[in-house]
Amino acid sequence: MAPVIDASGLTHEYPDGTTAIRDVTLSIGANERVAVVGANGSGKSTLQLALGGLVDPSAGTVRYFDQTADAERVRDRLGVLLQDPDDYLFNTTVREDLEYGPAQLGMSRRVADERIARLAADLGLTDLLDRPPFRLSGGEKQRAAVASVLAFDPDVLLLDEPFGAVDARYRERIRKLVISHEGTVVVFTPSLDLAAELAERVIVVGQQGSIVADALAREILTDGELLRSNGLRPPATVRLFEGTLDDEEIPLTVAAARQYLVDERQ
Numbered sequence: 233m234a235p236v237i238d239a240s241g242l243t244h245e246y247p248d249g250t251t252a253i254r255d256v257t258l259s260i261g262a263n264e265r266v267a268v269v270g271a272n273g274s275g276k277s278t279l280q281l282a283l284g285g286l287v288d289p290s291a292g293t294v295r296y297f298d299q300t301a302d303a304e305r306v307r308d309r310l311g312v313l314l315q316d317p318d319d320y321l322f323n324t325t326v327r328e329d330l331e332y333g334p335a336q337l338g339m340s341r342r343v344a345d346e347r348i349a350r351l352a353a354d355l356g357l358t359d360l361l362d363r364p365p366f367r368l369s370g371g372e373k374q375r376a377a378v379a380s381v382l383a384f385d386p387d388v389l390l391l392d393e394p395f396g397a398v399d400a401r402y403r404e405r406i407r408k409l410v411i412s413h414e415g416t417v418v419v420f421t422p423s424l425d426l427a428a429e430l431a432e433r434v435i436v437v438g439q440q441g442s443i444v445a446d447a448l449a450r451e452i453l454t455d456g457e458l459l460r461s462n463g464l465r466p467p468a469t470v471r472l473f474e475g476t477l478d479d480e481e482i483p484l485t486v487a488a489a490r491q492y493l494v495d496e497r498q
C-alpha cells in the first residue's frame with residue numbers, strides 16, 4: 233500500500249530540554265484508520281504536530297504521498313485537528329471558520345455551502361454559525377473545530393483527542409463522521425475504548441515518547457499487560473472478559489459485547 237505519511241527517526245525536544253518524542257519511525261498507508269494511544273504526557277500531541285508538519289522536529293523527517301512531498305506542499309490535503317480547539321478557531325464567526333478551508337482549496341461555493349450546511353446540521357452548529365467562536369462552550373467549540381477540519385474534505389485526518397469536551401450524543405455523531413471519512417484517519421487518544429471503535433491498527437506511545445507497539449487493533453487492545461505497563465487502561469469490554477474468554481473472542485466494543493451476550497443466550 234502506498235504510504236501517505238512516512239516518518240523516519242522523528243525526535244522532538246522542546247526548548248526547555250523536554251524530549252517529547254524519541255526516534256519515531258512509522259508509515260501510514262492510504263485509507264488506513266489508526267489510533268495512536270498513550271498516557272498523558274507520552275508525546276501524542278507532539279507526534280501529531282510533527283506528523284502534521286506543524287513543528288519542525290529536532291531530528292528525523294516526515295514525507296507524504298509516496299515520499300514525494302514535504303508538509304508545505306501538502307498542507308491542504310492534511311486535516312489537523314489540534315487538541316485545543318481555541319488554536320483552531322480564529323475567524324470572526326463560526327461560519328467563516330468553516331468556510332476558510334474550502335475557500336483556501338478553491339472548492340466551489342455551491343459544494344462548500346452544501347458541505348458546511350450538512351456538517352453544521354450533523355454537529356448541532358446550525359444555530360451557532362453567526363456567533364464568534366470565543367462565545368461558544370467547550371463542547372460547541374470542539375464540534376466547530378471538528379466541522380472546520382472536515383469541511384475541506386482532506387485526504388488525511390490527524391485528530392488529537394477529538395471527543396475530549398463533547399457529550400455522548402455528539403461523540404456518536406463525530407464517530408460516524410470519522411468512520412465514514414473517505415481517506416486516511418489517525419486519531420490520537422488516551423482512550424482504548426475510542427481506539428476500539430475507530431481503528432483497525434493501534435500504535436502505542438510509551439511514557440518516554442517512543443513507539444512500544446504497532447499492530448492490529450485486536451492484538452494491542454487485548455494485551456492488558458502491555459497497556460497497563462504503559463499507563464493505559466484496556467477497553468471496558470476487555471477488562472470485563474479478560475481471563476474468561478480467549479483473546480480472539482473478546483468483544484472489543486460495547487456493541488460487540490452486546491451481540492456476544494445475545495448470541496450466548498440463544
Ligand SMILES: Nc1ncnc2c1ncn2[C@@H]1O[C@H](COP(=O)(O)OP(=O)(O)O)[C@@H](O)[C@H]1O
Binds near residue numbers: 246250252275
Ligand atoms: N511547549 C512545550 N514545551 C515544553 N514541554 C512540552 C511542551 N508541550 C509538551 N511538552 C512536554 O512534552 C511531553 C509530551 O507532551 P504531549 O506531546 O503534549 O503529550 P500527550 O499529548 O501525550 O499528553 C510532556 O512531558 C509535556 O510536558
Ligand SMILES: [Mg+2]
Binds near residue numbers: 315392
Ligand atoms: Mg495531548
